[in-house]
Amino acid sequence: MSDNKIQLENLYEEGDQWVQNLGDETIHAKRMGGIFRNFKWLAIIFWTPFFIGPYLTWNDKQAILFDMENRQYHLFDITIFPQDIWMLTMVLLFLAILLAAMTTVLGRVFCGYFCFQTIWTDIFTWVETKVEGTPMKRRKLDKAPMSFYKLKTKLIKHAIWMSIALFSGVTWMLYFGVTWADYFNADISTITLTITVTIASGAYIFAGFMREQTCLWVCPYARIQGAMVDNQSVMPTYDHYRGENRGKLKKGEFVDGNGDCIDCNQCVAVCPTGVDIRKGQEYGCITCGLCIDACDSVMEKVGKPKGLIRYTSLAELEYKQAPKPLYKRPRVIVYGSILVAALSILAYGMSTLAPMDLKVLHDRQPLFVQLSDGSIRNKYELKVMNKTDKDMQVDISFESPIKGLKFKNSLDLVTIPTGNVKSIFVYLSAYENNVGDDYEVTFVVKGAQSTLEYKTSFFTPRSMR
Known part of the structure; x- marks a missing residue:
């Protein structure tokens, strides 16, 4: 057995290697540029229609309107009544199976890029960075005694957070026929006010305070996603064969017995959930790929090839096997068949929707x-x-x-x-x-x-x- 293999086995036998932040400290992730950070910004644009949807008009009426009082659901030219609500079942089935299929192929890529909790948390932490500064400054500010500067800084941050959260709650209710004038004139029902406050409070607490803890303790998907992946699933993975043994390194230097990982911890510093990808896959990992951006940046600086951390499958990393085509993977075939069936039924329902x-x-x-x-x-x-x-x-x-x-x-x-x-x-x-x-x-x-x-x-x- 090679020295590298022995070292790897010792590494994973250490009891303190599998560590998950359980809320004991706030994760202040570092922000770095890179291809996957750009993907996350594009994912934020994915949610832009949520904020502009209520303001779109079609034939002089609100284009997207859920009229609960009259039991009518308007989507541009399409009006759906309770008799056609079965189509909603097909939509939900399609989205649920699509999520499972995405997980099987690419791990928790939905969590990393498109989940509303991830998007809102990313926006909230961006605001925090602009107001309070770098992660190091934020940690110092959290530990510092209360002062006028700390109070002012915290009040500004939380005021912006609450504004975003409240805007999210109001925007949601606009889809149900409520208007901004109703809020300004205090002409809203108790139910409307309760739902608005609930959504705003949820966004404020989950994205501002709980952050990754929401994924760990509230979201069931983080618990069940492990059953959806297999050794063909492509996820951010640390190449321990290439990286170990770790050791500090300067550009152009070579240390006998050391791998390419220089133990800079930048992959941990940028992780929004505090996961150390070098210790293997943990259920806290949302496969956002930010650790890849950080590692590639460091590898470029020290003159090493990129890809020490990369999107790959266990089969490819451990057994040097090329990924199987999707049509040869039973799970993908089953999920794909259900997706096609649900989409076909939905398309038939929409095409035969009579006035x-x-x-x-x-x-x-x-x-x-x-x-x-x-x-x-x-x-x-x-x-x-x-x-x-x-x-x-x-x-x-x-x-x-x-x-x-x-x-x-x-x-x-x-x-x-x-x-x-x-x-x-x-x-x-x-x-x-x-x-x-x-x-x-x-x-x-x-x-x-x-x-x-x-x-x-x-x-x-x-x-x-």
């Missing part, structure tokens, strides 16, 4: 009545729903092979209010002698944008025998 809905209920008590002239009458309740944002006029007619079947009342140009279901009672009558073996009746509801049909039956004493 109105029709249901016909046949009166069952009684199924029919016999009139004084000997004819048989059936009663139907037509439930027509207007799924548009304007009142709709429809014509109601029927088709049937039954001879002499007729309406009792005229149903031309019936008005259906926007977003409402209107019950229309229809009476059809015919003489039993004119009713053959085919009892089918098809109601036709014709509107300006679409025509719907609904098949039912016409009952007579003979049909019940």
Whole structure:
């Protein structure tokens, strides 16, 4: 066994190697430039639509609006009603499986770049850096006794934090039809105020104070993600074969027996969760890649090749195996199949989303009545729903092979209010002698944008025998 291998085994046998910050101290991560830091800035832009969405208009109305009072959900030209809420199930299924698929392929890359907790924490710590200074200055300020300077600095930071948190809470409620004027005029309900304060407080506490502790103690995903990865998952990994033994090094120098890691701890200094990637994967790692930026910068300065810490898989690092194609990985195949199925069902639902809905209920008590002239009458309740944002006029007619079947009342140009279901009672009558073996009746509801049909039956004493 090589000396390097023995050293590695001793390294991982040491009891103090697997260390996780459990909230005993505040992580003040150093900010460094690099490709993965740039990716994180781009990820922040990913959340920009959240803040501009409520202000978009479409056809002189709010483009994205969740109208809970009228049970209407508007997304530009699309209006979704509770009857179509099954599509939300497909959306949630798609996002959940997409998260699992991303984890299988790239580890917790969602946590590192796109999770709202990560984004808000990154913004809050950026503000902290601008107000309080470098990590070293922030640590000194935390330990320093209270003074006018410390009080002023802390008040400025927390005022900005609370402004961002409150803006986030208000923005969320704007999607539900609340306006800034409602807040300024104190014309908001207790529920609206409670939700706003809850979201603002959550952002302030989770992003400002708990930070990585939110991922460790609150978010269940950090606990279960270990079951989603395998030895083919690509994650930030320290190449211990190349890096060990560690030792201080100056540019151009060579120390016999030392690896490329110069033990500068820059990878730990930039980690937003305080993880030492050199000790192996820990569930605190959110795979953001900032340690790669730090290590590559140091390797460049000391004249070593980049990639001591890099995105790679365990199979590639330990066994020098090329990554398997995605189509040869069972987990990816299963996740991909579910994703395609959910997306297909969702696409079908969106493409067949009609501007109105029709249901016909046949009166069952009684199924029919016999009139004084000997004819048989059936009663139907037509439930027509207007799924548009304007009142709709429809014509109601029927088709049937039954001879002499007729309406009792005229149903031309019936008005259906926007977003409402209107019950229309229809009476059809015919003489039993004119009713053959085919009892089918098809109601036709014709509107300006679409025509719907609904098949039912016409009952007579003979049909019940």
